[in-house]
Amino acid sequence: MKMIFVTFALSAFSITLLSFNQTFDLKASVKRGKTVYETNCMSCHMPEGTGLEGTFPPLAKSKNLADKNRMIKVILQGMKGPLKVNGVTYESQMVGVSLADKEVADVLNYIRNSWGNKYPAVLPKDIQPGLKAVSKGYQKF
Numbered sequence: 001m002k003m004i005f006v007t008f009a010l011s012a013f014s015i016t017l018l019s020f021n022q023t024f025d026l027k028a029s030v031k032r033g034k035t036v037y038e039t040n041c042m043s044c045h046m047p048e049g050t051g052l053e054g055t056f057p058p059l060a061k062s063k064n065l066a067d068k069n070r071m072i073k074v075i076l077q078g079m080k081g082p083l084k085v086n087g088v089t090y091e092s093q094m095v096g097v098s099l100a101d102k103e104v105a106d107v108l109n110y111i112r113n114s115w116g117n118k119y120p121a122v123l124p125k126d127i128q129p130g131l132k133a134v135s136k137g138y139q140k141f
């Protein structure tokens with residue numbers, strides 16, 4: 001009897017997890033992320049994600065955006081060049097931005113699904129491991 005209950009509880013748990021993933025509203029997250037972007041990122045990376053060649057790297061059509069965990073760390077920690085994007089070298093520095101987990105996920109969903117980019121959703125629960133890594137010491141990219 002106990003076994004049946006455990007099995008039932010476990011399957012209910014996995015169904016909840018599954019449906020959470022399926023019901024994550026990427027469209028709504030992208031919409032919220034646009035606001036986060038406009039407030040915290042747009043002044044450097046520009047309204048269309050083009051950046052400014054040689055000074056601010058582009059987010060549009062940059063393959064580096066495919067690496068979700070790299071992106072989480074860049075936002076939380078910032079980064080220091082050299083960095084090469086689409087054949088152009090950047091020897092600059094970005095300071096980490098202080099955002100809530102949900103805002104980091106939203107802004108990533110926005111930049112990873114705009115200007116021709118198309119990548120799977122980043123969930124708020126994906127952020128903490130990145131935060132742990134950057135709080136242990138500087139992450140090189």
Ligand code: HEC
Nearest residue numbers: 040041044056064074079080081083090091092093094097
């Ligand atoms: C004050 C200007 C500034 C702001 C504001 C800023 N960035 Fe940056 N960002 C930079 C610079 C400069 C670099 C490149 C640093 C280097 O040369 O290593 C960079 C790098 C990046 C990269 C790495 C690109 C790659 O190819 O790995 C990403 C992603 C990024 N920024 C996203 C963001 C997001 C998202 C925000 C807002 C939450 C933001 N940035 C805010 C200036 C800025």
